[in-house]
Amino acid sequence: MRIPHGLRAAAGAVGGGSGGSVDLAVAHLSSPYITVYPWSSGFGAKYSNPATLPTGSGNNVAFSPDNNFIAVAHAGSNYVNVYPWSTSGFGVKVSDPATLPTGTGYGVAFSPDGATIAVAHASAPFVTAYPWSASGFGTKYADPSVLPGTIVNYAVTFSPDGTVLALADQDSPRVHAYAWSSGFGAKYSNPSTLPAGTAFDVAFNPSGTDIFVAHITSPYVTAYAWSSGFGAKYSNPSTLPAGTGRGIAFTSDGANIAVAHFNSPYVTAYPWSSGFGTKYANPSTLPANICFDVAFSPDDADIALAVATSPFVEAYAWSSGFGAKYSSPSTLPANQGNSVTFSHA
Secondary structure, eight states: OOGGGGGGGTTSSSSSSGGOOOEEEEEESSSSSSEEEEEEBOOOHHHHHHOOOOOOOOEEEETTTSSSSEEEEEETTTTTEEEEETTTTTOOOOOSSOOOOOOOOEEEEOOOTTTTTEEEETTSSEEEEEEEEETEEOOOOOOOOOOOOOOOOHHHHHHHOOEEEEEESSSOOOEEEEEEEESSEEOOOOOOOOOOOEEEEEOOTTTTTTEEESSSSSSSSEEESSSSSSEEEEEOOOOOOSEEEEEEEEETTSEEEEEEEESSTSEEEEEEEESSSOOOOOSOOOOOOOOEEEETTTTTSEEEEEEETTSSSSEEESSSSSEEEEEEEEESSSSSSEEEOOOOO
């Protein structure tokens, strides 16, 4: 899971490694596992692949808040790759952490201040976190005292103020949240109404007042108030996503939420203001297939999707609803798009 785009300024990301430009990254199923494009109201020419590729399926991708690094959670040991990032593209891969994650990397996130990197993965302890600096990985933080009970799927995220780390879990309670302050604190109590099935994404809104879980069973997205713990569950949207929720994204002002999901129309978006508003009209040209992830551009003018079949990444103009679909990139990702994100403003 990515830092919400509404946090970019708060995280101090002005310009960053991309020199003020914006890039769009896709983690995908087949080699080279990560593909990045310049973005300016459309796809630019693909950046060259990194010299050292991830060792398996790219499952999640994140830029550091200053845009100076890009991280990929992937299958195959070492489970997470981090590269310097600049207008020239990928730099030389950062040395692996001394203590690796213990299984397939499914999610990766930097804290809003850029001082921590966390990886969600397939084997116990299911989440691993490290100090992060320009020098790379620090010594692994101690595991949380209460571990997630099973595989953490495609999501690890920090709250906007960096004081909470949240995970999407395969089994009940399906979402875990921990206090965070240079290490794992106490686990917050579970929400009184749990998500209805295996969770695939978790996200805070940009103000940090609400938390959202995308999951496998109807209603496919569940929202809670957040204030030092899970509050009351919000009412479900009147028009639900059409199938398994896989990804969640907010516009930077927190006024709109988009859900990537199984089943046509594959992406569903709503106004958000302490509850779901009336669903926006579907895009006039629907995505090609299942959407596994969704992201808004930093200026909220565009929305991008990671898609199961060719072209594997799709993007639309956005202005209080879906606009025209952009042309596909001239060089497509190599296979199923699993994660998509924009660099920070």
